Amino acid sequence: MSARDRDLWIFGYGSLVWRPDFPFVERKPGWIHGWARRFWQASTDHRGVPEDPGRVVTLVPAPEARCWGMTYRVEPEAAPRVLAGLDHREKGGYRRITTQVMLPAGDSLPEVVMYLATEDNPNYAGPASLDEIAARVRRCRGPSGPNVEYVLRLAEALRALGAEPAEDDHVFELAARVQDG
Numbered sequence: 211m212s213a214r215d216r217d218l219w220i221f222g223y224g225s226l227v228w229r230p231d232f233p234f235v236e237r238k239p240g241w242i243h244g245w246a247r248r249f250w251q252a253s254t255d256h257r258g259v260p261e262d263p264g265r266v267v268t269l270v271p272a273p274e275a276r277c278w279g280m281t282y283r284v285e286p287e288a289a290p291r292v293l294a295g296l297d298h299r300e301k302g303g304y305r306r307i308t309t310q311v312m313l314p315a316g317d318s319l320p321e322v323v324m325y326l327a328t329e330d331n332p333n334y335a336g337p338a339s340l341d342e343i344a345a346r347v348r349r350c351r352g353p354s355g356p357n358v359e360y361v362l363r364l365a366e367a368l369r370a371l372g373a374e375p376a377e378d379d380h381v382f383e384l385a386a387r388v389q390d391g
């Protein structure tokens with residue numbers, strides 16, 4: 211097995227798209243099948259506080275959907291430290307799973323780590339209207355900064371990596387409402 215085969219790949223679809231805070235040697239935009247990005251996860255430790263939780267993204271099953279994000283290659287020597295750091299950063303309800311990431315060139319990466327907050331986690335907020343989510347986002351801030359920043363930076367990063375507006379209208383609509391407010 212070559213060192214390259216032991217590389218760790220990480221897929222980010224939320225803050226990990228625009229604020230990776232770990233050492234990586236390469237990054238590639240890509241997408242995963244069967245998931246839709248939604249601001250249905252409450253944040254009590256980054257973009258809100260326990261008394262007034264903000265909203266961040268998780269993924270919900272959607273058989274026809276694809277979700278664009280950023281995939282990072284991390285060298286094997288750095289992998290344990292990077293994973294420990296991410297486990298801590300994503301501790302507000304996310305668990306580590308592996309997934310297949312499709313790349314625009316037509317190939318794919320078979321075993322990529324990502325963090326998913328499923329319905330059974332204590333911070334799962336579930337569906338709400340965009341107006342409700344926007345009002346909360348405008349109001350909330352947490353140790354990592356204003357919730358508005360998370361929404362706007364994510365929308366900006368998704369546009370930059372080529373996400374189709376129609377596939378991410380939930381994010382782009384929310385960004386427009388947050389900005390108008």
Ligand code: SIN
Pocket residue numbers: 221222223224225226227266267300324325
């Ligand atoms: C991710 O970015 O992939 C997970 C969710 C987040 O940290 O916003």
